[in-house]
Amino acid sequence: MGKKRLTGLVLAATMVFLSACSVNMGESTESKKPEATKSGAAEASGPKKVVFWHAMGGANTKVVDQLVADYNASQNKIKVEAVYQGSYDDLLSKLKASMGTTEGPSVVQMYEIGSRFMIDSKAITPMQNFIDSDKWDSSQLEPNIAGYYTLGGKLYSMPFNTSNPVLYYNKDLFKAAGLDPAKPPKTFEELKTAADAITKSGKATGANFAIYGWFMEQLFANQGAEYVNNGNGRTSLATQSLVNTEPGVKVLTWWKDLIDTKAANNLGRKTDDSKKAFSAGQVGMILESTAALKGLVDSASGKFEVGTSTLPKPADAKEGGVIVGGASLWVMNNRPDDEQKSTWDFIKFLTTPKEQAYWHVNTGYFPITKKAYDEDIVKENLKKFPQFQTAIDQLHQTKLNTATQGAVMGVFPEARQIVEVSIEEVLNNKKTPKEALDAAEKEITSKIQTYNKTVK
Numbered sequence: 001m002g003k004k005r006l007t008g009l010v011l012a013a014t015m016v017f018l019s020a021c022s023v024n025m026g027e028s029t030e031s032k033k034p035e036a037t038k039s040g041a042a043e044a045s046g047p048k049k050v051v052f053w054h055a056m057g058g059a060n061t062k063v064v065d066q067l068v069a070d071y072n073a074s075q076n077k078i079k080v081e082a083v084y085q086g087s088y089d090d091l092l093s094k095l096k097a098s099m100g101t102t103e104g105p106s107v108v109q110m111y112e113i114g115s116r117f118m119i120d121s122k123a124i125t126p127m128q129n130f131i132d133s134d135k136w137d138s139s140q141l142e143p144n145i146a147g148y149y150t151l152g153g154k155l156y157s158m159p160f161n162t163s164n165p166v167l168y169y170n171k172d173l174f175k176a177a178g179l180d181p182a183k184p185p186k187t188f189e190e191l192k193t194a195a196d197a198i199t200k201s202g203k204a205t206g207a208n209f210a211i212y213g214w215f216m217e218q219l220f221a222n223q224g225a226e227y228v229n230n231g232n233g234r235t236s237l238a239t240q241s242l243v244n245t246e247p248g249v250k251v252l253t254w255w256k257d258l259i260d261t262k263a264a265n266n267l268g269r270k271t272d273d274s275k276k277a278f279s280a281g282q283v284g285m286i287l288e289s290t291a292a293l294k295g296l297v298d299s300a301s302g303k304f305e306v307g308t309s310t311l312p313k314p315a316d317a318k319e320g321g322v323i324v325g326g327a328s329l330w331v332m333n334n335r336p337d338d339e340q341k342s343t344w345d346f347i348k349f350l351t352t353p354k355e356q357a358y359w360h361v362n363t364g365y366f367p368i369t370k371k372a373y374d375e376d377i378v379k380e381n382l383k384k385f386p387q388f389q390t391a392i393d394q395l396h397q398t399k400l401n402t403a404t405q406g407a408v409m410g411v412f413p414e415a416r417q418i419v420e421v422s423i424e425e426v427l428n429n430k431k432t433p434k435e436a437l438d439a440a441e442k443e444i445t446s447k448i449q450t451y452n453k454t455v456k
Helices: 003-021 059-074 088-098 112-120 127-134 143-149 171-176 188-201 213-221 229-233 246-260 271-279 290-300 337-350 353-363 370-374 376-384 388-397 412-427 433-455
Strands: 048-054 078-084 107-111 158-163 165-170 205-208 283-289 306-309 325-332
Touching (some): 048 088, 048 337, 107 337, 112 143, 112 325, 112 412, 143 158, 143 388, 158 337, 165 171, 165 290, 165 388, 171 306, 205 271, 213 246, 246 412, 246 433, 271 283, 271 290, 290 306, 306 388, 353 370, 353 376
Parallel strands (some): 048 107, 205 283
Antiparallel strands (some): 107 325, 158 325, 165 306
């Protein structure tokens, strides 16, 4: 394929994906030709520079900076520069603008729902290439984490920040409602019973779930159900959304019943609002990321005890599990070969048990390396936050298959937004669950097919 043809495909795919993310594309459409794309090009003397673009804001920025400082101090041949680029969408916009130039990163963090685009862009070197060349033992990675970023037996990117959802519950409100705090709900039906009891106790509303598309994706996987066709987009490109199938209708029917019977309330899309209500003791149960655990436990300190339970599912559901969320690291292929190899050296450092233990304890994200759990600081952290054991068990008990690996599609950010609109329509009595999801399926499928035309 000629360079002009390839560049056209990359830009077309980028346009479709970025419109789905509602990000600013910028005015300029000009692209500078890369000046050095292979080894052998003239390089300045001194340590090899590796530029790492990421979207870890707030306190997590300091954790990333410390990891980079640790790596730079560990050797003198490579110098990594970490650059915070704002939100995931901001980062993606800047990455698009850098394509076709020499101004972009050596390695970029990309959220999991951007995986299909990153592969289709043809702008990355699969992680598997480095693993095979270096004979690196990939079995040290958590299989249920690496599984998301693996297609056709090939690991395309290295998992970085990883989480999944758990049920958080207020043990004190459980006791006040006559419930056993040692037996949290595991099914939709049990959660409804517990939420009813809490609401009727008059102490708080039983539950709240933020209107977040990620939760719908997770509740599909926990029923052993795929979200898009063609093996969740893993055996071949997805061509159709499955959001309107029975698992989706079950979720929305259950969710609406919780709202209608006052067992749960609707606080909108912001997960922060859900967390605030929980921390204030206003709701008894919420769904949230494992990465929120430390903050929720700390905010409840002195007020009530936080419990955790696995993601609920219908009592008659097929065997399923959770999908990992978060982001991974992608090596850009327009950098010289020696720079890419230097980037790989940095990535290997990040996966070591010591660095993964530091990352986990300071951010709340899962370690991606199994041996990190043997590190003393991880053991001590688990004693301080025993609630995290639920997340570990839930991850390890998940059987990896196309449902639990998670869906891949080029318009995932937009699909998530469409599903959130559907949930709102149902909870606000504008449509039935089937009507809302039928409309969502039609719209998502149309966008998937439009995207696919840009990459074929």
